[in-house]
C-alpha cells in the first residue's frame with residue numbers, strides 16, 4: 001500500500017523528456033512509481049490532466065527576511081517553487097554586528113523589506129539556524145553576501161580594503177561556507193560593493209575554491225557599461241578559478257538594447273576557454289532596483305542615511321537635496337549606470 005497516488009496527471013519529469021499522461025506513487029516521502037500505478041494509496045488525488053512536475057528552483061530570490069515573517073511561503077508554493085536561493089546581489093542580513101548594524105539594515109531593507117524587530121543573529125550560520133527555527137515550507141539555500149561582509153568589516157568606507165580588512169572578510173566568508181552557504185554573491189551596482197575593485201574581489205574569491213563555492217554576480221552596470229561589467233566579473237572568476245553566474249543579465253536603457261548578444265558572446269568565449277560561466281534572465285521585460293543606484297557611488301559614502309538630509313552634489317559641496325540636484329549627479333554620473 002502506497003501513502004499517496006496522484007493519478008491522471010500530465011507528467012513532466014524534469015529530465016527534458018516530453019510530457020506524458022500517468023500517475024505517481026509516493027511512499028515514505030519518496031516517489032516509488034511513475035507511469036500506470038496499480039497499487040492502492042492511502043490518499044488519492046485526481047490531477048484531472050494537470051501538470052505534475054518536480055518543484056521549481058527559484059535561483060534568484062530576496063526572501064531573506066520575508067521568510068521569517070511568512071515561513072509558509074504561499075506565494076512561492078502556489079507558483080510551484082519549492083526551493084529558493086537567497087542572499088543574492090551582495091544583499092543579505094548576515095553577518096550582522098551591532099557596530100555596523102544600522103548600516104546593514106538601511107542597506108538591505110529597500111530590497112529585502114523592512115523589519116521592525118531586532119535581528120538576533122550575528123553570523124551567517126546563526127541566521128540560517130534562526131530561519132530553520134521558523135520551519136519554512138520551502139527549501140532554502142543562501143549565498144554569503146559581499147555587501148554584508150564589507151559593511152561588517154569596514155562600514156560604508158569608499159576606499160580599497162586593507163590587507164587586514166580583506167583577511168577579516170575572508171574569515172567571515174569561510175565561516176559562512178563552512179555553515180553551508182553555497183557561494184558568494186556580489187552586488188557591484190550597490191555601495192559598498194561599488195567601492196570594491198576587481199582585484200579585491202578576486203582575492204576574496206580564493207576562499208570559494210576550497211568549498212566548491214559559486215560566485216554569483218549582480219554586475220557593476222547593466223546599462224551603458226554592460227560589456228565592461230561582464231568582462232570584469234569574467235576576469236574575477238578566471239583569476240580566482242571559481243564558477244561564475246551572472247544574475248538577471250539585461251541591457252537597460254533603449255540605446256543599449258541588443259547588447260545582450262555581445263554579452264552572450266563574452267560568456268560563450270569564456271566557456272570556450274574552459275570556464276564555467278552561466279547567466280539567467282527575468283521571465284519579463286522589466287526590472288526593479290533602488291533609486292540610490294541612480295547616484296554616483298561616492299554620494300553614498302558613510303551609508304544611506306548620510307545622503308539624507310544633506311545631499312552631496314560634489315566631493316566637497318553639501319547642500320540640501322532637490323530633484324534637480326539628484327538629476328544633475330545622476331546624468332553626469334560617469335558610469336551612467338541605469339539611465340534610460
Ligand SMILES: [Zn+2]
Nearest residue numbers: 089218247248
Ligand atoms: Zn540583483
